[in-house]
Amino acid sequence: MSELRDEEITIEEQKVIDNTKTAATEAHNTVMSHAEENLSALRDESTPEPEPEDLPGKNKRLLLHICCAPCSTYTVSRLRDEAYTVTGFWYNPNIHPYREYERRRASLQEYARAVHLPMRWDAYSMPAFLRAVAGRESFRQRCRICYWIRLERTAREAKSGDYDTFTTTLLISPFQDQEAIREIGEEVAEEAGVGFHFENFRRGWSGRGRLTKEHDLYRQQYCGCIYSERERYGGGDISELWERSSVGG
Numbered sequence: 001m002s003e004l005r006d007e008e009i010t011i012e013e014q015k016v017i018d019n020t021k022t023a024a025t026e027a028h029n030t031v032m033s034h035a036e037e038n039l040s041a042l043r044d045e046s047t048p049e050p051e052p053e054d055l056p057g058k059n060k061r062l063l064l065h066i067c068c069a070p071c072s073t074y075t076v077s078r079l080r081d082e083a084y085t086v087t088g089f090w091y092n093p094n095i096h097p098y099r100e101y102e103r104r105r106a107s108l109q110e111y112a113r114a115v116h117l118p119m120r121w122d123a124y125s126m127p128a129f130l131r132a133v134a135g136r137e138s139f140r141q142r143c144r145i146c147y148w149i150r151l152e153r154t155a156r157e158a159k160s161g162d163y164d165t166f167t168t169t170l171l172i173s174p175f176q177d178q179e180a181i182r183e184i185g186e187e188v189a190e191e192a193g194v195g196f197h198f199e200n201f202r203r204g205w206s207g208r209g210r211l212t213k214e215h216d217l218y219r220q221q222y223c224g225c226i227y228s229e230r231e232r233y234g235g236g237d238i239s240e241l242w243e244r245s246s247v248g249g
């Protein structure tokens with residue numbers, strides 16, 4: 001008798017277990033279906049990842065004017081992410097004195113080797129820079145000339161090397177006049193008959209700092225020319241000195 005009651009209780013218990021399992025499965029399915037709906041809504045709202053064939057640099061060769069190794073770090077990586085085939089170009093006759101120039105050049109040489117960046121190197125035509133800015137040494141005035149000298153040379157190099165487009169690492173620096181660089185880049189590109197790639201690389205400024213430390217690259221203390229060196233160490237705007245000078249008077 002007691003065995004029969006035990007069996008009846010077991011059957012009842014089984015029914016309860018079965019019902020519980022069914023309810024649990026239904027609840028699980030409902031939760032999963034809501035989660036799937038939420039995920040697909042999120043996918044719809046998010047910006048779709050560009051397909052490789054949509055990347056702007058696909059099948060394009062780009063010549064990158066490089067002002068220094070630190071500014072090339074983020075810029076090269078960003079352009080490669082955009083699928084450009086990047087070659088670096090060194091042309092900076094604005095950097096003085098010579099030993100500072102050599103130090104920056106050597107640092108870039110080392111970095112280019114580390115990241116397998118092909119490079120083109122141009123000569124150090126310091127007199128061309130000094131002649132071009134003579135009498136126009138004030139800040140911004142000389143900088144426009146400095147941008148023009150370097151970008152015009154890069155545009156010609158890009159054209160003769162059959163590149164699709166060119167750009168410059170100067171666009172990463174918050175200390176440079178980005179609008180002037182853009183304007184001059186577009187102007188010299190048109191004259192040379194080659195494309196100019198404008199991009200606001202400044203968003204990578206903190207990445208530049210991180211990569212510079214990681215690769216232990218040389219970090220210069222002033223922009224490049226002798227005038228910027230004087231201004232960096234408290235000498236004031238060079239044009240004021242010229243105005244006061246007996247030579248200039």
Ligand code: SF4
Pocket residue numbers: 094095140142143144146147223224225227228
């Ligand atoms: S401050 Fe920099 S950008 Fe301006 S002229 Fe000197 S080196 Fe060129």
